[in-house]
Amino acid sequence: MINEEMDFTDVQKLREKAEKKLNKLRKSEDGELNKIDVNKLLHELQVHQIELEMQNEELQLAYKTAEKALKKYTMLFDFSPMGYFYLDPDGSICDLNFTGANMLEERRFSLINSNFKLFILDESKPAFNDFFRKTYTSNVKESCKVWLGYDNKTLCHVYMEGLVIENEQKCFLSVVDISKFSNT
Template sequence: MSDEMNFLNAKMLRKKAEELLNEKQQKEKISKEETDMKKLLHELQVHQIELEMQNEELRQAYETAESALKKYIMVFELSLVGYFTLDSDGTICELNFTGAEMLGDRRFSLIDSNFKLFVSEDSKPVFNKFFRKVYNTNAKESCEVLLGYDNRLLCPVYMEGVVTEEDQKCLLSVVNISKFSLQNNKY
C-alpha cells in the first residue's frame, strides 16, 4: 500500500480527514451563503411589496385629500355667505370671495384690514357689543348691522360669530339681507 492510501498511518489519516472537512465546510459555506442570499433576496422582495402597498395607500390618501380640498373650495370659496376669520382686535385673517365682495374690495387686499372699518358708523355700537360678547361668552352670537365706509353704504347683513378654542379667532359668517330688509323696510 502506498502512503497516500494507508489509513493506518495517523498523520496521513489526519491530513485526509482535515482535507475532507475543509471541502465539506467549503460546500456548507457556499450553501450557507446561497441560503443567506436567498433569505436576503426574499426580505428585499417583501420589503419592496410593502413599499408598493404603502405607496398605493399614500396615493389614495392624496386623492382623498384632493377631493376634500375641492369640496372645501366649493363650499367655502363659492358660498353665498361671507366667511371671515378675525383676530381678537377685529383684524381680518382670512375671508372668502363672497366676503370680499360684500366689503367691496379684492380679497387679498382686505387681509390684515380691520373688519370694524367696514361697519357703518350707525352700526358700530351694535357690532362692538356683538364682538365683545362673542369673546366674553365663547358662545355663538348674532347681530344685524349695516356694512359701509366713507359715507358709502354697502349692504345690511346678518352675522353670526363664534370664537375657536385653540387659537382664539372669531369665525364670522355674514349674510347679505338687503332683499329681506327692503321688503320689510327695515333699513
C-alpha cells in the same frame, strides 16, 4: 474600540468602511458567502419592497381623496351665497370668501390683513364690538345685525353669526345681506 476618528461627513470613506464591514459579516468560517443568509435577506427585502409599494398606493389614493375633498369644500366656501370671514382677535381679516369681498366692495386678496372693524358703520360699532367681545368670551355662537360701510358710504345691512374656533383663536363669521328686508 475605534482606533481612528471616523469622519461621518466623508461619504465615500463611510461607504467603503460599511462595505468592508458587511463583507466580513457575510463570510462564513470557510470564507464563502452564507447563501442561506443572503437568500433570507433577499426575501425580506422583496417583501419589504412590496409592502412599501402597497403603502405608496394607499397614500396616493388618500392624497387623491383629500385633494378631491379640498376642492369640493373650497368651492363651497368660495362661492357660497353668504359671506364668510376668519378674523383674528384684533379684528384683522385672515381669510374671506368671494361673497364677503363683494359685500365690502373690494377685491378679496386686498382685504387680507385689513381690519374688519373698518367696514362697520359708526352707528353699528357699539353693537359689533359687543358682539365680537361676547364671541370671544362666551364660547357659543353669537349673532348681531349691523350696517357695513366705510368713508360715510353705506354698503348693506347684515345679519352675522360668529363663533370662535378654540384651537386657532380665530373668529369665524357668517354674514348675510338683509338689506332688502330692512326698513331703513
